[in-house]
Amino acid sequence: MFAPDYPIRTERLLLRPIEAADAAPMLDYKADAENVRYVPYGPLTLAEIEERIATRWAGTRFEKQDDAVCLAVEERESGRLVGDVVLFWRSENDREGEVGYILDPRFSGRGYAAEAVAALLAVGFDGLGLHRIAARIDERNAASVRVVERLGFRREARLVESSWFKGEWTTLLIYALLEDEWRSSIIEG
Ligand SMILES: CC(C)(COP(=O)(O)OP(=O)(O)OC[C@H]1O[C@@H](n2cnc3c(N)ncnc32)[C@H](O)[C@@H]1OP(=O)(O)O)[C@@H](O)C(=O)NCCC(=O)NCCS
Incomplete structure (x- = not known):
């Protein structure tokens, strides 16, 4: 079991x-079809968001494989919600996790997504003791590719038309970062 300090x-x-x-x-930012084009849900209504906040987005700690912790990302200076991030605990045996992230487009282009995901990597590697953290990205999602590449993720695979997603075949890029790669990237700064 692991619960981050909030x-x-x-x-x-x-x-x-x-x-x-x-x-x-x-x-x-979740009712906007363009903004949720490459995320697994939506566009969402207010009622759907409220229902998810009460259920699958309510977890704050990891107790078992398949648990996910979704966190709100707030701008410290203004207190405004700028987006949210998620860490999935994919496998206990393989000590594997996966990250997801979304920003309000009004707050993109400032490095907030990379900064928030960097904090999530510390939760996964230092807190939960993960060995590998992955990201699955639609290859058309160039902004998302830049986020993980900036954080040192390696591109491991390109799965051509592997997913039937929102009414079309989607080519997925698999990115991953190992714990030791993450630790040396922190030391190198
Ligand atoms: C994916 C997503 C989170 C990326 O947002 P983003 O704003 O491009 O990413 P960041 O917040 O890390 O900002 C990075 C940009 O800010 C710029 N930037 C400006 N000031 C910066 C600073 N102080 N520090 C770091 N970067 C800064 C960077 O140069 C970079 O621009 P570039 O990508 O044109 O090179 C956003 O496009 C989004 O929410 N998309 C919809 C949801 C989605 O697709 N999620 C991913 C599913 S896999």
Whole structure:
């Protein structure tokens, strides 16, 4: 079992459990078809967001494989919700996790996604003791590819039209980062 200490602070952001009051600001970026084009859900209505906050986005700690912790990402300076991130515990045996992330487009282009995911990597490797953290990205999602490449993830595979997703065949890129690669990237700065 592992439960991070909340809030998790980075230079400009704060990561904390998602609250009922986050539903309205989340609607701004989860009801937008373009913004959710490459994420596994949506576009979502306010009622759907509220239902998810009460259920699958409510987890704050890892107890067993398949648990996921979704965290709200707040701009420290303003207290505004800028997006949310998720860490899935995919396998206990393989000590594997997977990250997901989404920003309100009004807050993109500032490095917030990479900063928030970097904090999530520390939760996964240092906190949960993971060996490998992966990211699965639609190859058309160039902004997302830049986020993981900036964090040192290696591109491991390109699965051509492997997924029937939102009404079309999708080519997925598999990216991953191992614990020792992450530790040496931190030392190198
Ligand atoms: C994927 C997503 C989170 C990326 O957002 P983003 O704003 O491009 O990523 P970051 O917050 O890390 O910002 C990086 C950009 O900010 C720029 N930047 C500006 N100031 C910066 C700073 N102080 N530090 C770091 N980067 C900074 C970087 O140069 C970079 O720009 P570039 O990508 O044009 O080179 C966003 O596009 C999104 O929410 N998409 C919809 C949901 C989605 O597809 N999620 C991923 C599913 S796999």
